Amino acid sequence: MSIIQTFCQALGERDSYTGEHCKNVARLMAGFAEYAEFSAEDITLAYIVGIVHDVGKVSMPNHILNKPGRLTEAEFAIIKQHPDIGASLLAEVDGLEKVAEIVRFHHERFDGRGYGKGLAGHSIPFFSRMLSVCDTFDAMTSARCYRRTPLTVSQALAEIASCAGTQLDPSICECFIDFIRSFQERALP
Template identity: 65%
Template sequence: MTVTQAVCRLIGKRDRYTVEHSKNVARLMSAFAKYAELSTEDITLAYIAGAVHDVGKISVPDYILNKPGRLTEEEFAEIKNHPIVGANILAKVPGLEKVAEIVRYHHEWYNGSGYGAGLSGEEIPFISRMLAVCDSFDAMTTIRCYRQQPLSNHKALAEIINCAGTQFDPVISRCFVDFIECCQDYHNRFTFNP
């Protein structure tokens, strides 16, 4: 068993939704990285970061993680810690230092109003900016404990474009929309064998 598989198993023991979400995001990240013609090393990095990006949620209490309604400010503050907790866990694993950095900054916003370190624009690592888009797209297009009706791909892509320049990198957003629109069957057309 690889370290990545072990981390994914750890996530799965805690929350079934998060492990499925992480698998989806890993597939999206690797397919999107291939589409964007990134290097083989960056495609691998994108896949691993997608697979483990929510490992920090193991520190979030179940009643918050699975809450069907709106979170209180205190509960949201707990959720906002998960990128830092996850990065700290991953940074202790030899060879995952780059992945830890990607995870640490995946909830930063392009305009600087996200959470974490308050980074903005190009200060945010490139693959973290990719992860922000892929993570959000999967969250919008799947059932969540707080929302039983997922958005269609079309509506989710419209939301990504609407948030380009504020939440998301505008260039990555446009590329992602092109990727999804031309590769609706990305799960079948792009495969990754870790």
């Protein structure tokens, strides 16, 4: 855990948004895994994957990482390297090989049009598909340097539903939407 905390601290020092985003995604992943009644081991794995999924961004130039506007094609090509960079960093740590594989494929798309290896459907590791949903939801519901006004939870869930089967795994989307709605219902007075 100390190695994971070091990765997170380094990332948070480079980019405070990404540091907070990773914490949010880790909480979403663990909560979602618990909701889906995963084993304690898998809930822990879900949390760890969420907290380190963007660690490869430590190597991204600041002017790209914090750019307020749309990235150029060349800049986006650099950003698209972060899953492989993160996976390579994580793979160097004994015991994090499975985490590294999940991180490597978290920007694949269910329809095969994502980045990484161009994997599609169930050839993408399950936890990578789950991470993609949680990552997308938090990105939409958080203020970003290129978008100051986040989507509401309802808007983000509608977008998740519309991306089911193309960008995101439809079964995971359905379960995630149920998870968020049940969480909202429990939070009501």
